[in-house]
Amino acid sequence: MLSIRNLCANAAGSEILRGIDLEVNPGEVHAIMGPNGSGKSTLAHVLAGRDLYDVTNGEVLFEGKNLLAMAPEDRAREGIFLAFQYPVEIPGVGNLYFLRTALNAIRRHRGLEELDAMDFLELVNGKMKSLGMDQTYRERAVNAGFSGGEKKRNEILQMSVLEPKLAILDETDSGLDIDALRIVADGVNALRSPQRAIVVVTHYQRLLNYIIPDKVHVLSGGKIVKSGGKDLALKLEEKGYGWLEDALLVDSG
Amino acid sequence: MPVATKEYEERYLASFQELDSRTGSRVPAWLRRLRQEAAEYFAETGFPTTRNEEWKYTNVAPLLAVPFEPAAEGASLGEEALKPALLDDAEAARLVFVNGRFAETLSSLQGLPSGVVAGSLASALGEAGVEEHLGQIAAHREHPFAALNTAFLQDGAYLRVSKGTVLEKPVHLLFLSASGARPGVSHPRALVVAERDTQFRLVESYFGLPGRLPGGAHFSNAVTEILAGENAMLELVKLQEENAASFHTALLAVRQERGSNVFACSISLQGALVRNDVSAVLAAEGAECTLDGLYLAAGREHVDNHTAIDHASPHCASRQLYKGILDGHAAGVFNGKILVRKDAQKTNAVQSNKNLLLSGDAQINTKPQLEIFADDVRCTHGATIGQIDPEAVFYLRSRGIGPEEARRLLTRAFAAEILERVRVPGVRERVEQALRARWA
Numbered sequence: 001m002l003s004i005r006n007l008c009a010n011a012a013g014s015e016i017l018r019g020i021d022l023e024v025n026p027g028e029v030h031a032i033m034g035p036n037g038s039g040k041s042t043l044a045h046v047l048a049g050r051d052l053y054d055v056t057n058g059e060v061l062f063e064g065k066n067l068l069a070m071a072p073e074d075r076a077r078e079g080i081f082l083a084f085q086y087p088v089e090i091p092g093v094g095n096l097y098f099l100r101t102a103l104n105a106i107r108r109h110r111g112l113e114e115l116d117a118m119d120f121l122e123l124v125n126g127k128m129k130s131l132g133m134d135q136t137y138r139e140r141a142v143n144a145g146f147s148g149g150e151k152k153r154n155e156i157l158q159m160s161v162l163e164p165k166l167a168i169l170d171e172t173d174s175g176l177d178i179d180a181l182r183i184v185a186d187g188v189n190a191l192r193s194p195q196r197a198i199v200v201v202t203h204y205q206r207l208l209n210y211i212i213p214d215k216v217h218v219l220s221g222g223k224i225v226k227s228g229g230k231d232l233a234l235k236l237e238e239k240g241y242g243w244l245e246d247a248l249l250v251d252s253g
Numbered sequence: 254m255p256v257a258t259k260e261y262e263e264r265y266l267a268s269f270q271e272l273d274s275r276t277g278s279r280v281p282a283w284l285r286r287l288r289q290e291a292a293e294y295f296a297e298t299g300f301p302t303t304r305n306e307e308w309k310y311t312n313v314a315p316l317l318a319v320p321f322e323p324a325a326e327g328a329s330l331g332e333e334a335l336k337p338a339l340l341d342d343a344e345a346a347r348l349v350f351v352n353g354r355f356a357e358t359l360s361s362l363q364g365l366p367s368g369v370v371a372g373s374l375a376s377a378l379g380e381a382g383v384e385e386h387l388g389q390i391a392a393h394r395e396h397p398f399a400a401l402n403t404a405f406l407q408d409g410a411y412l413r414v415s416k417g418t419v420l421e422k423p424v425h426l427l428f429l430s431a432s433g434a435r436p437g438v439s440h441p442r443a444l445v446v447a448e449r450d451t452q453f454r455l456v457e458s459y460f461g462l463p464g465r466l467p468g469g470a471h472f473s474n475a476v477t478e479i480l481a482g483e484n485a486m487l488e489l490v491k492l493q494e495e496n497a498a499s500f501h502t503a504l505l506a507v508r509q510e511r512g513s514n515v516f517a518c519s520i521s522l523q524g525a526l527v528r529n530d531v532s533a534v535l536a537a538e539g540a541e542c543t544l545d546g547l548y549l550a551a552g553r554e555h556v557d558n559h560t561a562i563d564h565a566s567p568h569c570a571s572r573q574l575y576k577g578i579l580d581g582h583a584a585g586v587f588n589g590k591i592l593v594r595k596d597a598q599k600t601n602a603v604q605s606n607k608n609l610l611l612s613g614d615a616q617i618n619t620k621p622q623l624e625i626f627a628d629d630v631r632c633t634h635g636a637t638i639g640q641i642d643p644e645a646v647f648y649l650r651s652r653g654i655g656p657e658e659a660r661r662l663l664t665r666a667f668a669a670e671i672l673e674r675v676r677v678p679g680v681r682e683r684v685e686q687a688l689r690a691r692w693a
């Protein structure tokens with residue numbers, strides 16, 4: 001579904017991604033881990049189409065199409081969803097109004113009928129309940145005055161309503177206590193399907209106890225330096241990122 | 254002063270002389286004196302120039318350049334013409350004025366709730382309280398356009414709500430301007446007396462009908478005086494929707510008695526040059542005043558809002574929130590004056606002006622003006638000038654919403670803060686329609 005080949009990108013003139021290669025198939029859950037500054041968030045944002053980054057080389061194919069040539073809204077309509085690490089607050093725009101507008105834009109693109117307010121409300125109520133979000137959420141503005149945990153849950157709610165083909169979670173676990181973490185993980189796990197791919201970008205292994213990955217990749221210095229199964233994550237947890245860097249030096253030395 | 258300006262002043266004064274000699278002996282003496290005194294004041298000071306501090310950023314030359322004549326009677330207007338100006342809400346009463354004159358057939362005064370007197374000011378000149386208050390609440394000696402309005406005072410809206418009356422539905426004062434073959438000027442006037450312990454909402458709308466002149470220009474020069482009695486609770490929404498070629502100057506003067514609570518929201522949707530002055534005097538203890546404003550301007554429009562709150566008594570509170578959305582080459586001005594007199598201890602005054610600039614050429618001049626003479630007070634003021642948040646735009650786009658729609662959503666969101674506080678649904682819908690039309 002997602003094919004990244006030799007992706008290189010800069011931000012403000014400095015090189016951050018230095019040749020990423022990655023293949024993600026439907027039904028798979030991939031984890032991308034790495035130390036701070038390794039380029040994890042940059043990768044997520046480049047895939048979503050944030051114009052702060054310049055792609056200098058490489059290509060990204062999504063279902064065979066050139067993703068990098070698509071505008072952010074087209075990527076979303078094609079089925080890509082990025083759950084942000086720091087979701088922006090948008091006072092004055094109601095949560096439900098925003099979500100319904102987004103859903104209908106995506107449905108139109110897919111040749112489906114738009115949902116009216118009533119049908120949409122029914123759809124959303126069920127999903128809100130399973131995420132433990134109370135009714136006041138409906139009246140509030142997008143992320144305005146939300147705690148960190150509430151913002152993350154809002155991202156997962158959006159994901160479950162918009163039903164993307166590829167969901168990228170950017171450090172979704174940062175700032176969450178164990179209970180919030182469990183709720184978020186349950187929400188993500190509920191979205192697993194043979195047609196859907198999930199990429200979890202995370203610094204800590206902890207989330208991966210709840211969202212068990214099929215493949216784990218380690219990003220360091222802008223490249224994926226090692227890939228493995230879920231025990232790779234456990235090893236990193238035990239030994240730290242330093243262990244991996246030393247091991248690589250030994251390999252190349 | 255440019256020769257041309259002197260000529261315009263003379264033209265208006267000549268017009269006044271004509272009016273006075275024609276009608277002066279037919280109105281009560283006190284009214285004639287009021288008009289003459291206002292005309293004298295105007296003759297002395299003339300139209301304001303940008304050398305006048307209160308008009309520093311607003312040049313009235315474009316207004317003066319149009320040879321406005323007293324607007325013709327719009328007697329031929331039917332119900333159909335009225336439709337676009339109506340709000341969908343049920344009304345307690347509706348008073349319609351065309352070019353400043355009361356249009357009885359277009360008004361709706363049936364089933365007026367008891368305790369409410371509403372109608373033409375010209376017919377109410379003999380009523381108790383009119384002589385006492387008319388022209389006494391608006392300080393026309395400080396506002397040249399208000400002086401002009403007062404000099405030409407012939408008719409207007411009169412509303413008196415008596416002691417203890419609570420109205421469920423709002424009263425609607427609708428001032429239509431209908432420009433004819435020649436550019437016309439009208440001077441809408443309103444006097445509202447809210448007696449003690451009353452509660453009601455008032456909508457004051459100024460609507461420019463498309464005229465016979467292509468982009469027919471009209472000049473509405475309005476004055477509204479409001480007396481809020483002890484413990485009266487009043488919500489006033491002013492909706493200004495002249496056409497794009499028109500000019501609108503207005504003074505809203507409010508005098509608040511003990512414990513009264515006035516909420517006044519001024520919404521300015523369109524006009525070549527718009528200048529709103531709101532002046533509130535908190536004349537006795539415990540009065541509360543909230544002034545909200547929303548102004549939209551695009552193209553080469555100019556919109557100027559001046560507010561002045563006079564804390565003349567202790568223990569009074571005032572809040573101001575004015576928000577502007579400016580696009581194209583539009584220019585906005587906000588000047589918020591707060592005067593706290595020497596004995597007005599425990600004053601609490603808050604002022605905020607926020608502006609959204611949608612283009613690189615739009616501009617805003619914003620200035621607080623605090624004159625504080627008491628020492629135990631709390632006065633804060635703030636102003637922001639910003640653009641649409643690119644982070645917010647990206648967030649919306651990343652969810653499938655296109656960039657144009659994202660900007661529209663965010664522009665409407667900016668206005669939402671003011672609209673949420675307007676408790677007349679019809680007005681909210683109108684403004685949202687206007688936002689959609691402007692930034693479609």
